[in-house]
Amino acid sequence: MSKKTKILFVDDHQLIIEGILSYLRDIDGLDITSTNSCDEALSLVKAHAKTDPYHILFTDLSFDNGSDNMNIDGGESLIKAIQKENLPIKIGVITGHSETNRVYNVVHNLNPLAYILKGQCNTNELNFAIQKMLADQVYYTHEIHEKLLKRAMVEIQMDDVAIQILKELPKHTKISNMEGVIMKGNNAVKIRAIESKLAKLRTDLNANNNTDLVLKAKELGILD
Structure with missing residues (x-):
């Protein structure tokens, strides 16, 4: 051998x-x-x-x-x-x-x-x-290690509401249309809470706007 x-x-x-x-x-x-x-x-x-x-x-x-x-x-x-x-x-x-x-x-x-x-x-x-x-x-x-670390950190910050918002965001021309669609348990999330969550997501993912936010989420594998 x-x-x-x-x-x-x-x-x-x-x-x-x-x-x-x-x-x-x-x-x-x-x-x-x-x-x-x-x-x-x-x-x-x-x-x-x-x-x-x-x-x-x-x-x-x-x-x-x-x-x-x-x-x-x-x-x-x-x-x-x-x-x-x-x-x-x-x-x-x-x-x-x-x-x-x-x-x-x-x-x-x-x-x-x-x-x-x-x-x-x-x-x-x-x-x-x-x-x-x-x-x-x-x-x-x-570079791969850094990408995996960032992906893990972002994943930790994600909750069910954040995932719903990211998935629904490309479907609506206005953020106000998402009120009644995003749910936390059995309760609809109010528009002010949605806007607040979006602002935090843009900061966390270093996104310039909501379109950029969706692209960043896809790049990180949070969205398909």
Whole structure:
């Protein structure tokens, strides 16, 4: 059995693969395999699982080279497939996706041990992430960590009334039309209370106006 750390890297862009591999090759003790197919990645993980397993899989999230012949159309589906089959491999994401909602959903639903941004990674960061992952510890790029922290802080500040207001806001041309729609328990929230809550939400989310507020809420994953 290999004494090296076996890594499988999955990305559909060959130039990205070569760039990441150039960083990984500068790290001692790695045995690296790459593929641009999620289907092939799953097959490789399964084929090696009992004899000489991969220790770490790094995958992008979005794949543009899909076809009707492919069963797995992206990194999220690949992670789900690996987790469904309980394959013993540590999973990390290396991607260009930094949208707060996307990041939150991937981390919250799939629990990757690492989330690294392509445009910012280098040999030192990848080496640090790999060591963390091998120790079953989480590593997120600083920007990702900050986004998740902000999302968590905003979520703490949200209550049922705030969520209702944010969901209803795009549906009404006037704030006054929301009176009787927003409820707290069995009681309708008065217009003055709605306006007060809106003002606080704009401050909390650093929004310039109500339209900007809705956009910020969507960016943070509070709204779909």
